[in-house]
Amino acid sequence: MWGWVDSGLDSLLKRRTTYFGMVRPELPGGTGGQADAIPSHGAAGRTKRNSGLQPIRKPNVEVVAHETGHTMGLFSHQYGCPGNTMQAPRAAITSAQQPGTDWPFLNNYIQSTANYEVGFDVALRKLIDPLATFELMSYCSPRWISPQRYKT
Ligand SMILES: [Zn+2]
Numbered sequence: 001m002w003g004w005v006d007s008g009l010d011s012l013l014k015r016r017t018t019y020f021g022m023v024r025p026e027l028p029g030g031t032g033g034q035a036d037a038i039p040s041h042g043a044a045g046r047t048k049r050n051s052g053l054q055p056i057r058k059p060n061v062e063v064v065a066h067e068t069g070h071t072m073g074l075f076s077h078q079y080g081c082p083g084n085t086m087q088a089p090r091a092a093i094t095s096a097q098q099p100g101t102d103w104p105f106l107n108n109y110i111q112s113t114a115n116y117e118v119g120f121d122v123a124l125r126k127l128i129d130p131l132a133t134f135e136l137m138s139y140c141s142p143r144w145i146s147p148q149r150y151k152t
Contacts, residue, residue: 016041017041018041018068018071019042019043020042020043020044020067020068021043021044022044022045022046022047023046023047024046024047025046025048025060032045032060032063033045033063033064033066035068035071037070038073038075038100039070039072039073040071042071043067043068043070044067048060062142065136066136066137066143069136069137069149072152074137074149074152075098075099075101075102075137076098076138076139077101077137078138079107079108079138080107080108081134081138082107102148103135103137104148108138108140109134109135110128110133110134110135110144110146111130111135112146112147112148116130116131119133119144119145128144135149137149
């Protein structure tokens, strides 16, 4: 338990504070990160990805975004990661299913009710292929934000 106490400052300033802790990737356990609750004001994640099938390879920005989504009230969804070698270990996926998800689609690709959606990575100046990229609250990688999550 993270023990969040609203001192009244958030209410006064009409803001919402969330604390995110970063932990060393060498610590035992298989999770990349975890939110305190859904919703909540706290979460933590490893500084680098290190989940079973994958070596430590890059900053864990996808997990930070995913766990922050949980603190904002979003639930994970799981429909598998077709053709994805970066999928989290099976046990983690099974135990992480959350029936409260609002994701209405039948797979984890980036999409909207109109069609699959092509994202754009401003930093890399690169299009995001919706058929090779998965929704932020899935357990697949690489992940990108969908229109639904952006609007939520
Ligand atoms: Zn999750």
